Amino acid sequence: MATIRVGGAMPPSTHQGRTVRPRPFVMRNGRLLFVWAVLIAIVTAYVLVVPQFRPREQRTLLNSGLTLATASMGQTLVVLTGGIDLSIGPMVSLTNSIASEVTDKESPTSSMVAAAAAALAVGALGGLINGVLVAYGRLQPIIVTLATGSIWTGIALYIRPSPGGFIPLEFSNLLSGTAFAEPVSLPLGLTWSTPIPKAAFVVAGLVIFWIIFRRSRLATRIYAVGSSEGAAYLSGVNVQRAKLAAYTLAGFAAGCAGLVNSAQTATGNALGGTIFTLNSIAAVVLGGAALAGGAGSYLGTLAGAYVIAIIPSVLQFYGVSSFYKDLVQGSVLLFAVALGAFGLLRVRNRMDRL
Amino acid sequence: MSRGPEPGAIAPGVDTDGPAVALDGQPRLGMSGLTGQDSWLSQNRALLIPYGLILILLAAAAIRAPGFVSGPNLSQQLVLASYLGIIAGGQTLVILTGGIDLSIAWNLNLAAILLTQLSEQMPIFWAAVIALGSASIVGLLNGLGIAYLRIPSLVMTLGMNAVLAGVTLVYTNGSPQGDAPPFSRDLAVGKIGGVIHWALVFWALFSAALIFLLRRTVYGKRLYAIGNNPKAGYLSGVPVRWVLVLTYTVCGLCAGLGGIKLTGYSQQSYLGMGDLYLLPAIAAVVIGGTSILGGSGGYTGTIAGAITVVLLQNVLQIVGIRPAGQQILYGLIILLMLFVYGRNARVQE
Numbered sequence: 001m002a003t004i005r006v007g008g009a010m011p012p013s014t015h016q017g018r019t020v021r022p023r024p025f026v027m028r029n030g031r032l033l034f035v036w037a038v039l040i041a042i043v044t045a046y047v048l049v050v051p052q053f054r055p056r057e058q059r060t061l062l063n064s065g066l067t068l069a070t071a072s073m074g075q076t077l078v079v080l081t082g083g084i085d086l087s088i089g090p091m092v093s094l095t096n097s098i099a100s101e102v103t104d105k106e107s108p109t110s111s112m113v114a115a116a117a118a119a120l121a122v123g124a125l126g127g128l129i130n131g132v133l134v135a136y137g138r139l140q141p142i143i144v145t146l147a148t149g150s151i152w153t154g155i156a157l158y159i160r161p162s163p164g165g166f167i168p169l170e171f172s173n174l175l176s177g178t179a180f181a182e183p184v185s186l187p188l189g190l191t192w193s194t195p196i197p198k199a200a201f202v203v204a205g206l207v208i209f210w211i212i213f214r215r216s217r218l219a220t221r222i223y224a225v226g227s228s229e230g231a232a233y234l235s236g237v238n239v240q241r242a243k244l245a246a247y248t249l250a251g252f253a254a255g256c257a258g259l260v261n262s263a264q265t266a267t268g269n270a271l272g273g274t275i276f277t278l279n280s281i282a283a284v285v286l287g288g289a290a291l292a293g294g295a296g297s298y299l300g301t302l303a304g305a306y307v308i309a310i311i312p313s314v315l316q317f318y319g320v321s322s323f324y325k326d327l328v329q330g331s332v333l334l335f336a337v338a339l340g341a342f343g344l345l346r347v348r349n350r351m352d353r354l
Numbered sequence: 355m356s357r358g359p360e361p362g363a364i365a366p367g368v369d370t371d372g373p374a375v376a377l378d379g380q381p382r383l384g385m386s387g388l389t390g391q392d393s394w395l396s397q398n399r400a401l402l403i404p405y406g407l408i409l410i411l412l413a414a415a416a417i418r419a420p421g422f423v424s425g426p427n428l429s430q431q432l433v434l435a436s437y438l439g440i441i442a443g444g445q446t447l448v449i450l451t452g453g454i455d456l457s458i459a460w461n462l463n464l465a466a467i468l469l470t471q472l473s474e475q476m477p478i479f480w481a482a483v484i485a486l487g488s489a490s491i492v493g494l495l496n497g498l499g500i501a502y503l504r505i506p507s508l509v510m511t512l513g514m515n516a517v518l519a520g521v522t523l524v525y526t527n528g529s530p531q532g533d534a535p536p537f538s539r540d541l542a543v544g545k546i547g548g549v550i551h552w553a554l555v556f557w558a559l560f561s562a563a564l565i566f567l568l569r570r571t572v573y574g575k576r577l578y579a580i581g582n583n584p585k586a587g588y589l590s591g592v593p594v595r596w597v598l599v600l601t602y603t604v605c606g607l608c609a610g611l612g613g614i615k616l617t618g619y620s621q622q623s624y625l626g627m628g629d630l631y632l633l634p635a636i637a638a639v640v641i642g643g644t645s646i647l648g649g650s651g652g653y654t655g656t657i658a659g660a661i662t663v664v665l666l667q668n669v670l671q672i673v674g675i676r677p678a679g680q681q682i683l684y685g686l687i688i689l690l691m692l693f694v695y696g697r698n699a700r701v702q703e
Contacts, residue, residue, distance in 0.1 A: 084508065133689070137692075137693065139689075139692045139693070140646045140647060140692070142454065142508070142646060143636075143640055143646045143688065143692060144689065144692065146633065146636065146637075146688065147684075147685040147686070147688035147689045147692070148685060148689075149685070150633070150681050150682070150684045150685035150688070151681065151682050151685035151686065153678075153681045154677075154678045154679060154680070154681030154682035154683075154684075154685065155678070155682065156678075157676070157677060157678030157681065158676075158678045158679075161676075161678070278456075278512055281508070281509070281512060282512065282513070282516075285509050291506040291508060291509060292506070321524070323520065323523035323524045323527070323528060324520060324523075324524060325520065326516045326517070326519040326520035326523065327516070327517055327519075327520020327521060327523075327524065328520070329516050329520075330513045330514065330515070330516025330517035330518075330519070330520060331513075331517055331520075333509070333512070333513040333516065334499070334505075334510070334513035334514070334517065337503075337505045337506075337509050337510070337513065338499070338503055338505065
């Protein structure tokens with residue numbers, strides 16, 4: 001894995017003429033360990049202050065960051081290529097609006113399956129459009145996705161001009177309920193009696209996907225493109241296809257996040273996903289990924305997403321006015337990126353600090 | 355295979371205020387950009403698009419609602435564009451360096467709230483100084499973080515925006531007090547002798563100053579140099595960090611000015627007033643032909659971009675297109691502008 005650093009890629013000249021020793025594990029994964037330490041501290045603070053930490057509180061805790069964690073998977077993939085996706089939030093809104101519109105009270109199950117399929121297909125298609133514009137249109141990701149995000153919002157407003165719509169209760173329960181609320185008997189005469197929030201399975205699914213994905217060729221290509229597009233091209237990586245795949249997967253992840261959001265809010269809202277754009281970037285940056293691309297991991301992003309999501313409830317339980325929510329979230333983000341500035345102390349060539 | 359030299363390597367738009375990349379996406383080759391052999395038209399082709407869009411929008415409005423294209427209404431549209439134009443002015447400078455400032459939303463909001471709250475306790479002059487000062491200091495902090503700590507501008511200003519939102523909420527306790535002082539009302543909606551809008555006079559002076567700054571000062575040349583290639587700029591003796599810090603400070607000041615004028619326009623300050631201007635400001639810069647990569651473009655385009663954005667919002671309403679359709683058209687127009695002059699080299703680096 002590449003060393004984690006913030007800021008531009010170092011030119012190879014920095015490494016020439018010096019033996020490059022691998023830095024110790026803690027140093028290499030400093031940002032990852034930092035964000036997990038912050039998450040553990042925040043969760044501890046939460047557990048200490050809530051009157052009881054029962055399955056209900058565990059469910060609330062895991063649900064609070066679930067949409068952001070899902071949406072941030074997409075943002076991570078795009079940031080790894082060195083791009084950025086500002087259309088994630090609007091896509092969450094769009095797929096949420098579509099899901100709330102396709103469902104039908106007469107046949108909740110079959111219509112919800114159709115709604116979910118439609119949401120995921122639209123998500124992937126939107127991502128594909130972003131990818132084509134960025135990779136083959138050779139346009140700047142930040143402004144392309146700003147524009148497509150505006151288009152997604154417009155379509156979502158056509159589909160759902162005012163909040164409302166119908167999401168079956170069973171679907172809400174499927175993604176945000178509690179599993180094993182009643183003891184279940186397993187084979188071999190065992191019983192499982194610990195309730196587990198269903199969100200935990202979603203998070204586990206995301207992590208397992210990441211672990212498998214990280215070992216795929218596509219992931220290697222995405223990291224290569226993000227590290228140095230020119231070098232990746234010269235090494236025979238199809239730069240455009242790697243970018244296209246990353247943006248398409250990001251759109252698909254945003255579609256998944258739209259479904260999670262639908263399950264959690266049980267309604268459709270054409271502007272409901274707006275906050276996920278900036279929060280997903282914050283989660284990725286907190287998680288230690290370099291915005292320049294090529295370095296980072298979803299494992300960090302996941303912790304970053306939950307740090308951002310849990311801060312408001314922790315503040316609330318400690319009796320801090322909710323007015324401080326943004327202040328604390330912003331400060332945590334700036335503090336985390338300022339830590340990355342210590343990497344500059346290792347840079348010997350003043351040119352590389354530009 | 356990349357397409358010849360980097361767009362900025364030869365004709366970095368330093369002396370033209372126009373794009374270094376011509377309409378077909380091909381970089382200008384040879385010395386024509388430097389020696390001024392290009393005709394005025396070919397140098398400013400990118401400007402034709404936003405100004406052309408303005409004419410199309412006005413024509414559409416004239417067909418559907420002839421009253422729209424009347425003197426008083428048009429000057430009203432210009433007044434509305436002037437607020438956006440001033441906010442987008444700072445953003446133009448930042449985008450010319452290759453960065454972006456997302457903190458203008460809450461920066462202008464905080465400035466507006468400081469003005470209304472403080473003007474009840476102290477002379478209006480000092481309230482305005484404090485409001486503009488706070489906006490500039492926010493810009494200064496952005497610049498320091500970006501230039502010295504090497505935090506990417508997107509992240510720095512994103513975090514700063516959240517911090518400012520928090521500071522504003524805590525400072526106002528959730529509900530800003532006070533009305534806009536007469537001074538800012540005059541500046542936003544007042545008229546000189548009942549004829550000429552103060553806002554337009556102010557915008558004209560502001561534009562002249564900014565265009566002079568970009569085209570005729572050392573700072574302007576350095577700005578373009580950094581946007582084209584920071585390393586080349588550094589090697590040529592440009593104090594890269596100081597220029598960046600100064601640019602973000604000026605951007606903060608512009609956001610503060612915009613905040614003061616918006617307070618005057620809406621007669622008060624309220625939470626979230628800046629969020630409505632963040633994306634339109636970026637859109638105005640991009641529609642105006644400034645490359646999001648930095649290094650080419652200028653404020654002349656942004657003026658047209660700001661007018662286009664304001665007209666787009668109002669004309670589409672008149673033509674009977676719902677806000678949803680406006681959002682879609684907005685996105686399509688930005689994409690169109692990108693295809694016209696925002697394309698990257700085939701392989702970067």
